[in-house]
Amino acid sequence: MNDEIRIAVLGVGKMGSFHVESLTRRTRGARVTVVSDVSDEQAHRVGDPIGARVVADPAEAIAADDVDAVVIATPGSAHEAQVLACLEAGKPVLCEKPLTTEAATAAAVYRRETELGRRLIQVGFMRRFDREYAALQQMIAGGDLGAPLMLHCAHRNPAVPEFFDSEFMIRDSVVHEADSARFLLGEEIAAVSVVRGRPTAEAPAGVSDPMLVLFEAESGALVTIEIFVRTGIAYEVRTEIVAERGSALIGLDQNVVTKRAGGTWGGTITPDFVARFGQAYDDQMQRWVDAARAGIASGGDAVDGPGSWDGYAAAAICEAGVAAVVKGERIETGMEDRS
Numbered sequence: 545m546n547d548e549i550r551i552a553v554l555g556v557g558k559m560g561s562f563h564v565e566s567l568t569r570r571t572r573g574a575r576v577t578v579v580s581d582v583s584d585e586q587a588h589r590v591g592d593p594i595g596a597r598v599v600a601d602p603a604e605a606i607a608a609d610d611v612d613a614v615v616i617a618t619p620g621s622a623h624e625a626q627v628l629a630c631l632e633a634g635k636p637v638l639c640e641k642p643l644t645t646e647a648a649t650a651a652a653v654y655r656r657e658t659e660l661g662r663r664l665i666q667v668g669f670m671r672r673f674d675r676e677y678a679a680l681q682q683m684i685a686g687g688d689l690g691a692p693l694m695l696h697c698a699h700r701n702p703a704v705p706e707f708f709d710s711e712f713m714i715r716d717s718v719v720h721e722a723d724s725a726r727f728l729l730g731e732e733i734a735a736v737s738v739v740r741g742r743p744t745a746e747a748p749a750g751v752s753d754p755m756l757v758l759f760e761a762e763s764g765a766l767v768t769i770e771i772f773v774r775t776g777i778a779y780e781v782r783t784e785i786v787a788e789r790g791s792a793l794i795g796l797d798q799n800v801v802t803k804r805a806g807g808t809w810g811g812t813i814t815p816d817f818v819a820r821f822g823q824a825y826d827d828q829m830q831r832w833v834d835a836a837r838a839g840i841a842s843g844g845d846a847v848d849g850p851g852s853w854d855g856y857a858a859a860a861i862c863e864a865g866v867a868a869v870v871k872g873e874r875i876e877t878g879m880e881d882r883s
């Protein structure tokens with residue numbers, strides 16, 4: 545192996561090209577050697593300036609001799625086949641969420657990795673690398689606040705494409721709350737309910753935006769989530785824990801508060817998730833690269849962060865969430881036993 549590990553990035557749209565830039569400019573110990581995208585033009589636009597080869601077929605990119613590890617940022621429907629190909633090739637992979645689009649296929653991926661006896665899959669739940677989330681998780685796990693009773697989450701996007709319907713809001717946006725809730729509470733989610741409220745005038749016909757989602761954790765702790773993806777304002781992600789001996793809040797965006805002549809005060813608002821979670825994405829990448837390098841060198845595990853079980857758990861929660869939206873009922877996640 546060269547000094548730097550050689551990475552293939554599959555899918556170089558918004559997220560994939562951000563990862564290419566992060567790997568090229570801000571990450572030590574890795575180099576992008578191959579890019580792949582359904583659009584040849586986009587692949588060249590991203591790959592040519594950094595001297596990466598463009599390989600149209602993702603399977604060929606995964607198998608290539610000049611690829612040691614893989615970043616997957618293709619649409620979710622392509623993930624299952626690509627992640628399984630990485631496992632069979634014995635190559636570490638950082639896969640953007642979702643791990644796969646159904647709970648059953650995600651469970652099968654987890655089981656295959658377990659059979660192979662080596663953890664190679666990391667799932668891109670980047671919030672775990674955000675300093676505020678990490679600090680909150682440590683505070684809760686440290687026990688000072690006492691037992692967690694409720695988590696209140698607000699997840700607001702300024703705008704989304706037209707195709708973002710109520711079910712997609714669960715799969716693409718609430719999925720982060722599914723992972724964050726498990727990460728912060730340190731337990732699994734047992735059931736999901738969704739209340740569809742009055743939609744904003746910006747929502748297409750039939751789409752419930754915003755919605756209120758309720759997770760019931762195994763301990764009985766509750767998680768409320770306001771999911772609102774067409775606020776027209778800013779990217780806002782806030783989480784408050786309410787515990788037996790106190791509460792704590794993250795995501796206030798209060799970096800710089802300015803006071804101006806004319807009697808007004810204010811600060812900047814975060815326009816999108818790359819701006820809000822830029823530090824988390826970069827730290828996630830550096831820690832994954834370090835873990836992948838170590839795993840390649842030792843032939844052992846190559847993960848430092850959420851893995852295939854976390855990908856499965858999020859898929860099970862989202863599947864229950866989608867059923868809750870469609871049926872208007874409380875749905876149990878019915879998660880498999882981990883062993």
Ligand code: ISE
Binds near residue numbers: 717
């Ligand atoms: C997007 O895919 C993300 O991952 C963002 O974090 C989330 O806020 C957004 O709603 C999703 O569409």
